Every structure is written in structure tokens, then in C-alpha cells.
Amino acid sequence: MINLAVFASGNGTNFEAIAQACQDGQIPAEVKILICDKPKAYVLERAKKYNILTKVVKLKDYASKEEYETQICAYLAPLNIDLICLAGYMKFCGPTLLNAYPNKIINIHPALLPAFKGAHAILDAYNYGVKVYGVTIHYVSPEIDGGKIISQATIDYHEGDTLDEIETKIHALEHILYVKTINKLIKEGL
Ligand code: GAR
Numbered sequence: 154m155i156n157l158a159v160f161a162s163g164n165g166t167n168f169e170a171i172a173q174a175c176q177d178g179q180i181p182a183e184v185k186i187l188i189c190d191k192p193k194a195y196v197l198e199r200a201k202k203y204n205i206l207t208k209v210v211k212l213k214d215y216a217s218k219e220e221y222e223t224q225i226c227a228y229l230a231p232l233n234i235d236l237i238c239l240a241g242y243m244k245f246c247g248p249t250l251l252n253a254y255p256n257k258i259i260n261i262h263p264a265l266l267p268a269f270k271g272a273h274a275i276l277d278a279y280n281y282g283v284k285v286y287g288v289t290i291h292y293v294s295p296e297i298d299g300g301k302i303i304s305q306a307t308i309d310y311h312e313g314d315t316l317d318e319i320e321t322k323i324h325a326l327e328h329i330l331y332v333k334t335i336n337k338l339i340k341e342g343l
Pocket of ligand 1: 161163164165166167168240241242261262263271272273274298324327
């Protein structure tokens with residue numbers, strides 16, 4: 154069995170898609186822990202439903218990013234984590250985490266990287282007027298949203314689609330692509 158950690162900061166629909174797929178046996182893995190940097194994030198409620206261990210770690214409670222990530226690593230170490238899945242985790246990963254889990258941290262981004270990096274990718278793509286939207290899963294590297302791409306999927310824009318409609322379609326696609334990609338990595342031996 155593969156041990157996963159999920160890091161999230163917000164709503165947690167991607168976290169839930171992964172947790173549900175593990176529970177259903179669609180992914181041969183277990184989500185051992187949710188790391189969350191926002192005490193009020195709804196993802197923490199979702200984790201309760203699945204009986205998943207949660208740890209809230211707030212950057213501002215630590216003197217440095219290094220100390221913050223050292224604490225996260227201390228939570229992960231006894232769980233023998235094979236893969237860390239960032240799922241709307243709105244912090245960049247520093248060297249402490251990246252060196253502890255080389256090539257073992259992946260992220261989902263709601264755009265076709267390298268286009269529309271950053272925290273408002275869907276809105277940025279919408280304002281730009283793109284005709285093809287997409288989702289990217291990539292390895293996390295020191296460059297934000299810049300690591301090696303693992304998988305991508307696309308959705309066509311249809312005349313008159315609203316931002317809300319596009320967001321809904323992108324999130325649905327994210328859930329499918331994340332589950333598929335984790336499975337692919339596990340099959341390939343991570
Ligand atoms: C997702 O759309 C994810 O791709 C995005 O945050 C959302 C989290 O949704 N991540 C980024 O923009 C990273 N740059 P969720 O909390 O419902 O999973």
C-alpha cells in the first residue's frame with residue numbers, strides 16, 4: 154500500500170476526490186495525513202468525514218519557513234509517506250521540504266502550464282480569452298508552477314460560457330485527472 158500526504162489550504166474538493174478514490178479502491182493507496190495551513194479551511198471538515206489525521210501548521214507561528222517545514226516533515230516522517238499531493242496548497246515549497254521528498258511532491262494547477270501560473274489561473278485565462286482551458290499536474294520544484302509536467306487535460310471554451318461554468322468544468326476535470334495521475338505514478342513505481 155502506498156502512503157499519501159495531501160497538503161491543502163482551502164475548500165478541499167481535490168483532497169476529497171483523492172480520499173474518496175483511495176477509499177473506493179480506485180487508487181491503491183491511503184491518505185495518511187492532511188497538512189493544512191489555514192485553521193478555518195473547509196478541507197478540515199472534509200478530512201473528518203474520512204477519518205484522516207489532520208495537522209494545522211501556520212507559517213506565522215514559526216520563526217522561518219525552514220522551521221515551519223521542519224515541523225511538517227516531523228509530522229510526515231513516522232508515516233512513511235511515498236507521495237505528497239498538493240491540492241490547493243497556496244504556499245510555495247522551500248528547500249527543507251523539497252530536499253526531504255525529492256521528486257515526491259506533485260501539484261495540481263488549473264491551467265495549461267506554462268501559461269497562467271499563479272494563484273488566479275482560471276480568472277487570468279478567462280480574462281485573456283483563451284479558447285482551450287486546461288489542468289496540469291506537475292512535479293514541484295523551486296520555481297513556482299515550473300516543475301516538470303506529468304499530465305495535462307483540456308476543455309474547449311464554448312461561446313457564452315460564463316466564468317462560473319468554466320470553473321465548474323475545470324474543477325470536475327481536476328478531480329478526474331488527479332486520480333488518474335496518482336494511479337499512473339503508482340503503476341510506474343513512483
Ligand atoms: C484547485 O483549482 C487547484 O488547481 C488550485 O486551487 C484549487 C483548489 O481547489 N491550485 C492552484 O491554483 C495552485 N496554483 P480545492 O480546494 O477545491 O481542491
